[in-house]
Amino acid sequence: MKYIIDRFEGDYAVVEDENKLMMDIQLEDLPKEVQEGDVLVKIGDSYSVDLGETERRKKKIQELVDDLWE
Template identity: 35%
Template sequence: MMERGVIDRFEGEMAIIEIGGITKDFPRASLPHGIKAGDAVILEDGEIRLDSRETARKKQEIQQLMDELFE
């Protein structure tokens, strides 16, 4: 089963991922190298991978909101 989530934060060697409004802990070592808080991920078959398209979309959406706020 495929799930989508967002890296909420890191606590030591654990990554906290929000999936459908619920946070779950995963070993930081199970994430792709270079992933950071705020990145969107896909969890499937015990593997976690970066969802670069969704990450870029969310960053663009946030930038647009910031631009509107500071106009």
């Protein structure tokens, strides 16, 4: 399952899953380097950042923003 970090609230990361459902994950369960917009992959009981997918999403979002201002 993949999740996108939407924001941080206190000790939790608010994430959106592949079905567009929002949920909270405790920060202590995530890698320390996570940031808003990162794509997480859950493997077993642990989470890791999918760097490739995170970069693809950021690039796509930047392209959409650039197109908006052209």
